[in-house]
Amino acid sequence: MQTAVVVEDIAETGTWLRQLLEEAFPGISVTVCREYQSAFVCLAEGGTELALVDISLPDGNGLDLIPVILQASPQAVVVVTTIMDDQEHILTALQAGASGYLLKDLPEEQFVRKLRGILLGDPPLSPKVARKVLQYFNGVGREAAVSKPVAESTPAPPDAEGLSSRETEVLVLIGKGLSRREVGALLHLSDNTIATHVRNVYRKLNISSRAEAALEACRLGLISTEL
Structure with missing residues (x-):
């Protein structure tokens, strides 16, 4: 290569x-x-x-x-x-x-x-x-x-439910059970930036917990319960 x-x-x-x-x-x-x-x-x-x-x-x-x-x-x-x-x-x-x-x-x-x-x-x-x-x-x-x-299938749009592409990625990772620190490390973003994204996700989806985040990510087709 x-x-x-x-x-x-x-x-x-x-x-x-x-x-x-x-x-x-x-x-x-x-x-x-x-x-x-x-x-x-x-x-x-x-x-x-x-x-x-x-x-x-x-x-x-x-x-x-x-x-x-x-x-x-x-x-x-x-x-x-x-x-x-x-x-x-x-x-x-x-x-x-x-x-x-x-x-x-x-x-x-x-x-x-x-x-x-x-x-x-x-x-x-x-x-x-x-x-x-x-x-x-x-x-x-x-x-x-x-x-x-x-x-004919199309991926869930990045702005599903009004989320930005980055907020969608944060939702996926939070929904999978990762901590904010782990999400930040994976996306190479600061803790404060991740905290802001999480707040925005919770506000836009009208949720307040990780469990609800996981359910919303599943509902939007972003994650599944499959192995």
Whole structure:
């Protein structure tokens, strides 16, 4: 691997992903884009071998960039890097042409190993993601997909219930049981910033507890009770 593009709106997370790529592929040239539009322009020009794409961007849905990347660079490996681990997001990404789907809470050593596996032809999938793909093809959870075909499905919008893309990510992580400090560490944001996001989420959804946050995240289709 010689060239890569990272699409990630949080500067610290973008730097972190760049460092993981440089560890996995010494000497690789990495470009980081923080918005959908700038990424669209960069990726439409082609020339990248690997793209790490987040879903929740401030001005668009990262999954919409997948066909843009593959049209400009048909041999490119596109890996979705996100905290969204629900089956619908996963299947939509793979249907669009993504070669992999890595969750940001994957330990760094495993993350780097998954990236290196690309050179061996191994699809870079987080273990939880791989299980959900297998569940789908084994018939678990396919009933919903029958009534709503994967090709026509769309991820829950970042502004669901008036939430921003960042507030949506915070809701997902809080709903999964992570503490505010853990959420901050994962998103590379300060405790005060996370506290502000949590207050906004609670206010907009009219909730006041973690349990209610988990229920709302499930209701919005952002997380599930599946393994």
